[in-house]
Structure formats: structure tokens, C-alpha cells
Amino acid sequence: MAHKYTNISDLSVLIVGLGSIGSRHYSNLRALGLTKLGILRTSNTKPHTPLDLANIPVYDDYAKALANNYDAVLICNPTSMHLKYALTAARNRCNVFIEKPLSNNMNQVYDIEQLVDKFNLKVGLGYQMKFHPNLLDIKTWISEKRIGKLVNVTVNAGEYLPLWHPWENHETSYAARKELGGGVALTQIHDIDYLTWIFGDLELLYAYGGNSGILGTDVEDYVTATLKTDTNTTVHLHLDYLQNPPARTMKIVGQYGTIDWDYYQNIANLTISGKIEQISNVEASWERNTMFLDEIKDFLYAIINDNEPTSNIPNTLSGLKTTLAIMEYINSN
Incomplete structure (x- = not known):
């Protein structure tokens, strides 16, 4: 079933973690025209790159952040925390983009697969x-x-x-x-x-x-x-x-x-x-960041068009x- 929105700029996205990759995704989402963004800080470390966070809600409580019904959650915290945060997002029926790798073990992979099927969610992986x-x-x-x-x-x-x-x-x-x-x-x-x-x-x-x-x-x-x-x-x-x-x-x-x-x-x-x-x-004009822009656009369009992201759980699990x-x-x- 197609999404209620027709433009990716209409989607709302919560970013979990504002380290190097979280900051990159935030800047890229802004560049793609998304304005309904939120940030969940998982540490007190300041972003190494100055970011314009004016009018952007910054949370320190995951449940309160998810209560705002974001269309998608980007998991950008350390690897061992990926599935914990992804599972919580999926239980709240949010589409999820998870930075690589999915996890550092296979313990809860079945659980996330079940939730994806149950709620018809899109899950993308950060393999740019x-x-x-x-x-x-x-x-x-x-x-x-x-x-x-x-x-x-x-x-x-x-x-x-x-x-x-x-x-x-x-x-x-x-x-x-x-x-x-x-x-x-x-x-x-x-x-x-x-x-x-x-x-x-x-x-x-x-x-x-x-x-x-x-x-x-x-x-x-x-x-x-x-x-x-x-x-x-x-x-x-x-x-x-x-x-x-x-x-x-x-x-x-x-x-x-x-x-x-x-x-x-x-x-x-x-x-x-x-x-x-x-x-x-x-x-010559190509930049490394183009890969990151392309992968996040791929994920957002998968939500809009109800298709699978280029990198998803089934095709990256091997x-x-x-x-x-x-x-x-x-x-x-």
C-alpha cells in the first residue's frame, strides 16, 4: 500500500544518535528538504560539525520522542545498540533505517523480522x-x-x-x-x-x-x-x-x-x-557524500512507494x- 505522502520532504524522521554518521544523515535530510525532524541524543558529546538545530526538537527520552509518531527512525548509535532501538521503533510501527551492521550478533534478528512483517514496515541498512x-x-x-x-x-x-x-x-x-x-x-x-x-x-x-x-x-x-x-x-x-x-x-x-x-x-x-x-x-564533480544521499533517498522513496530499499534485512543478512x-x-x- 502506498504511503499517505507523495513527496519524501513530507516525511517526519527521528535520528537516534548525533555522532559522525548521525550528523551526516541530519545534514543530508535537510538538504533533501525534510523539515519534520527530531533528534534523540544518546550521549552528551557535542557534534564535531556545527549543525543548525533551530526549531528541531532534541530529546533525551526515547519513549517521549516516539510518542510524536515519526514516519521513520534512523538508528545511528553504536552497533551493539542497533537492534534494541530498532525493535522499539518497530513496535511503535515506525519504518527504520539502521546504520551498518544490523547488529553484532544474531540474537534478536528474528524478532525484528517478525515485526517488519506484522506491521508492513520498511527497514533499510546503511550500506552506501x-x-x-x-x-x-x-x-x-x-x-x-x-x-x-x-x-x-x-x-x-x-x-x-x-x-x-x-x-x-x-x-x-x-x-x-x-x-x-x-x-x-x-x-x-x-x-x-x-x-x-x-x-x-x-x-x-x-x-x-x-x-x-x-x-x-x-x-x-x-x-x-x-x-x-x-x-x-x-x-x-x-x-x-x-x-x-x-x-x-x-x-x-x-x-x-x-x-x-x-x-x-x-x-x-x-x-x-x-x-x-x-x-x-x-x-569529477562526484563526492563521497553522494552515496549517503542516494542511500537515504532510496530508503525514503521505499516508504513512499511501498517497495523494498536496496539494502534490507533479507539481502544483507548473509x-x-x-x-x-x-x-x-x-x-x-
């Missing part, structure tokens, strides 16, 4: 990489079998944690705290998610990783895993909090050629028999299970 122009082209090349039978995929993604949010102590950030769902596997789950999106479900064969002792944290800051797809393509994955300068690359080897992607160079090459056949470029399997493998060995 699915809106990266290069990855969209790569997904098309793979679906068209441009390089034939796939042989091997290698992904390397690393970024130096202390430089993520220079305004905060990295040792106390959620990404570095086990009790908040931190650690590189869950925090950098984007790469596992887009691999699943492009190649299908992944089966874990082997994983190695842990805490290097370099960053002064108690979470895993490097992970290397070997996985395989349903068609027996081998996938080698490396994630870390340590690389400076940062890197995010993917190489796909097939029977006819290769696909090479560099996230920081915003380019992907399709090479057949040693010759570059097609190049995926990103427009990636979460794979990530948790990697963590369990490392912890048990």
Missing part, C-alpha cells in the same frame, strides 16, 4: 557502497559475464583508525570498543556486503587475525579470510585499521580477463586479453552471518 558508480558498473560486468567464468577475487581494505575521526580519541571510539560492537570485521563490513551483493553468498574456509597491539585497543584490528562463492570462486579478503595511506582495492580474475578497482582513485578497468576494453570513471563466522573462527583459534 552499493551506490558507488564503480561498483555498480562492476556488478553489471559480472552479471553480463564479461570476463567469463570467475576464478579468483582479492579485496584489500585498510585505513588507519586514529585518522578516521581526528577530533576524538580512537581508543575510546565505538570502532575500538568490543562492548559497543567494534572491531574491524564489523566496522568494515562494507566490503563483505558488496562482495555478497556482487557474487552471492560466501562460505568461510579459513580466517586469521587479531589485535596487533599497535593501536592500544582491545578489538581485532586486522583480519584475513579465504572464502568461496556458490560457484567455487575463491575470495581472498583482508581488512585492517592499520594502513596509512588508506587502501580499498579489488581484483577479479576470470577466464577472459580481469577487473581492477581502486576506490580511492575512483576507477575500475575491465581488461580482456591484456587490453582495457572499458573504464568505469567517476565524474554478509552479517559471514562476518560473524569470521570473528568466531578467529576467536576460537
Whole structure:
């Protein structure tokens, strides 16, 4: 059933958490013309970016905030709190957008799925990489079998944690705290998610990783895993909090050629028999924030048009299970 509104600017949205990602979503919602916004603060930390909150209700009580019947709730607090707040919103019949990942365990996933079905809610997940122009082209090349039978995929993604949010102590950030769902596997789950999106479900064969002792944290800051797809393509994955300068690359080897992607160079090459056949470029005017704008528009239009967001619980759950399997493998060995 279509929503009562026809324009996304008519929707009312409550943002839970005003850290880095919550602040970004707030600014993007304002840029998209939404004015019926509310903020639930879950800490006393000031936003690192000055925000115009004039005439915006700011709550410190979740129940009082939800009593205002928002059309959607954006969950932007630490990972370990995601499902607690999402379940409360769903019980109040609010559509929910949850920052990645859905959770740091599977304990209450069934509960949120039941509420979504019961109340016909829309749930979106914050996997903005699915809106990266290069990855969209790569997904098309793979679906068209441009390089034939796939042989091997290698992904390397690393970024130096202390430089993520220079305004905060990295040792106390959620990404570095086990009790908040931190650690590189869950925090950098984007790469596992887009691999699943492009190649299908992944089966874990082997994983190695842990805490290097370099960053002064108690979470895993490097992970290397070997996985395989349903068609027996081998996938080698490396994630870390340590690389400076940062890197995010993917190489796909097939029977006819290769696909090479560099996230920081915003380019992907399709090479057949040693010759570059097609190049995926990103427009010079393109900004990283465009992915975040596209994902939130996708979620809001799903509410308006009664369709599914690009990233929802069913199509991201496999990636979460794979990530948790990697963590369990490392912890048990």
C-alpha cells in the first residue's frame, strides 16, 4: 500500500544518535528538504560539525520522542545498540533505517523480522557502497559475464583508525570498543556486503587475525579470510585499521580477463586479453557524500512507494552471518 505522502520532504524522521554518521544523515535530510525532524541524543558529546538545530526538537527520552509518531527512525548509535532501538521503533510501527551492521550478533534478528512483517514496515541498512558508480558498473560486468567464468577475487581494505575521526580519541571510539560492537570485521563490513551483493553468498574456509597491539585497543584490528562463492570462486579478503595511506582495492580474475578497482582513485578497468576494453570513471564533480544521499533517498522513496530499499534485512543478512563466522573462527583459534 502506498504511503499517505507523495513527496519524501513530507516525511517526519527521528535520528537516534548525533555522532559522525548521525550528523551526516541530519545534514543530508535537510538538504533533501525534510523539515519534520527530531533528534534523540544518546550521549552528551557535542557534534564535531556545527549543525543548525533551530526549531528541531532534541530529546533525551526515547519513549517521549516516539510518542510524536515519526514516519521513520534512523538508528545511528553504536552497533551493539542497533537492534534494541530498532525493535522499539518497530513496535511503535515506525519504518527504520539502521546504520551498518544490523547488529553484532544474531540474537534478536528474528524478532525484528517478525515485526517488519506484522506491521508492513520498511527497514533499510546503511550500506552506501552499493551506490558507488564503480561498483555498480562492476556488478553489471559480472552479471553480463564479461570476463567469463570467475576464478579468483582479492579485496584489500585498510585505513588507519586514529585518522578516521581526528577530533576524538580512537581508543575510546565505538570502532575500538568490543562492548559497543567494534572491531574491524564489523566496522568494515562494507566490503563483505558488496562482495555478497556482487557474487552471492560466501562460505568461510579459513580466517586469521587479531589485535596487533599497535593501536592500544582491545578489538581485532586486522583480519584475513579465504572464502568461496556458490560457484567455487575463491575470495581472498583482508581488512585492517592499520594502513596509512588508506587502501580499498579489488581484483577479479576470470577466464577472459580481469577487473581492477581502486576506490580511492575512483576507477575500475575491465581488461580482456591484456587490453582495457572499458573504464568505469567517476565524474569529477562526484563526492563521497553522494552515496549517503542516494542511500537515504532510496530508503525514503521505499516508504513512499511501498517497495523494498536496496539494502534490507533479507539481502544483507548473509554478509552479517559471514562476518560473524569470521570473528568466531578467529576467536576460537
